[in-house]
Amino acid sequence: MRVTVIGAGTMGAGIAHVCAAAGHDVSIRDIEPNVVMDAIDTISNRLSAGVDRGYITAEEKEQAVDDLDGTTDLESALKGADIVIEAVPEDLDLKRETFADAEGQVDEETIIATNTSSMSVSSIAAALKHPERAVGLHFFNPPHKMGLIEVVLADQTDEETADRAEAFVDGLEKEPVVVTDTPGFASSRLGVALGVEAMRMVENGVASVEDIDAAMELGYNHPVGPLELTDRVGLDVRLDICEYLHEELGDRFEPPEILREKVENGDTGKKVGRGFYVWEGGEPKDVADDEDYDIEDVI
């Protein structure tokens, strides 16, 4: 299949990598030439790492690199596309514009997919003349390591598009989870619910940050606890999603005070070295010292 990925940033490069590794003919497009070049380098390096680890053969890697092209030219990127996946920034107008521009250059059967992590796929799809071909394909970061892709059905998505999208995900050797187009889909809604409750527990002095995480890691086999995960995702990113879900789904998603305070203080997690934990060398070293939420003071 020929796959066109629009946007070559964090997710676009990752999506293009996964599609190339699965044997698809991939074109990746960005408005920034240096971003396109970086994405091609990143994909090529990751494919080489895949050869070293025995995930693909050297011949498959060579074939994938040969079948991959990067460009800033939308028309050539979309030529012959069977599926288009947009991964431009999380801005509704930009996504709608990207969908409409893509539709103008592709065949009627081409699927047009969005990688939005929170927005209404139906609203993005409404920019199309044939919105029944639209679907959400929510990849997780980093796409080559994460096994899940949410297939988000817009109100307009027809059965054929849904079936083809699921088959495409199967072909990438990922697990498709089919969800209706509701705020937060399945993954963000559940993940944020857990994170928000963990933060409220810190505020109420139920247990320490480390113990709350340990409860989920050891008691429920989660690979990381909800507070460490919040640090890894970014507290600012979590706050944005929380505010959106609060607006759409009600008070249970109201952002906890501790989250707002930390974001106001610039303690946005791993990327800045401090959130619920203090980070060193990409790993959590200590719990951040928060006087207001010290368990010793509460007990």
Ligand SMILES: NC(=O)c1ccc[n+]([C@@H]2O[C@H](COP(=O)([O-])OP(=O)(O)OC[C@H]3O[C@@H](n4cnc5c(N)ncnc54)[C@H](O)[C@@H]3O)[C@@H](O)[C@H]2O)c1
């Ligand atoms: N980062 C994550 O962990 C993550 C996970 C799942 C989904 N998403 C979603 O994926 C999408 C992209 O996120 P990202 O983190 O890759 O962002 P990013 O900022 O890393 O990349 C976006 C890219 O889009 C390019 N771009 C902007 N306008 C464009 C246009 N008109 N045509 C082509 N390219 C254009 C930018 O130059 C940039 O390189 C967002 O919708 C985001 O919500 C992100």
